[in-house]
Amino acid sequence: MRILLVEDDHHLAVSLSEALAAQRYTVDVAYDGAVAWQHMTLLPYDLMLLDVTLPLVDGLTLCQRLRSHGVSSPVLMLTARDTSTDKVAGLDAGADAYMVKPFDLSELIAQIRALLRRGQMTPPTTLQWGDLELNPATYDVTYQETPIRLTPKEFAILELLMRHGRRVLSRHFILESIWHLEDPPGEETVKAHLKALRQKLKQAGAHRHFIETVHGLGYRLMAV
The missing domain is CATH 1.10.10.10 (Winged helix-like DNA-binding domain superfamily/Winged helix DNA-binding domain)
Known part of the structure; x- marks a missing residue:
């Protein structure tokens, strides 16, 4: 499974990418929205982790672009803003789920697994x-x-x-x-x-x- 992590906090991005790699995911990292969009148009991703507040292109705009281009891969929004208005904005942009920083790593990985299972047309088979x-x-x-x-x-x-x-x-x-x-x-x-x-x-x-x-x-x- 290939995941795109879009996070402008370099320390957090490195920590998350290492944790996801330990779970046997292939992780590409982008630190701003413009580079993230280049990645999205270059490769198909099984899931995308998008920070809401990003340089150049914000996470909500990225998610809207994806959906307008017909991309149905799961999107998990990451944000430090914990208000119902922000959550509604993320879901309205096309996100599948929303997690507020700081979050528990095990909860994030569990959410990723759930979204990947939901995004598959059929369950994994041998x-x-x-x-x-x-x-x-x-x-x-x-x-x-x-x-x-x-x-x-x-x-x-x-x-x-x-x-x-x-x-x-x-x-x-x-x-x-x-x-x-x-x-x-x-x-x-x-x-x-x-x-x-x-x-x-x-x-x-x-x-x-x-x-x-x-x-x-x-x-x-x-x-x-």
Whole structure:
């Protein structure tokens, strides 16, 4: 799941992004409304955390723009103003929920999970490709019922491949889908993670070409 955090308090933004990353979310951070809008037009987000008071473009205007462009992803507004008028303004702008600073981190994460569940058309289900099974909700991966231990990035790459099946995914696409926009690694990082992932799949009994390399284009799962 990819989240956009828009918060002009750098200390709070760093703390929140680290806490969300620990929950296995991919988090992009913007410190003003103009940069946030660039991110929103560049990538689809599963959820957006918007501070109300932002430089250049405020959170309410951002939320209104999103809704006017047909974006239905959940929006959670963050604000230091705790009045019914402010809450009504946020909800009228198209926000799905409203949290007042200072807030409890565990409550924020619980609210995010609830909004993500609500925003999904269907509940998370186990993904399957041949004898490989991956559960996005529990982070369990098995091949022929043999458990496979994966790092968070290996898990994210495998989930991405399984959701796209035989579609070829370039290294650039994998980077954009999984890593942060602010400091993405080089494409060799994707290659290294794929090498480790292939090795773990092979050890569990999968074919050594379970993840195929389509030379010059990218990667996909082998036909089953």
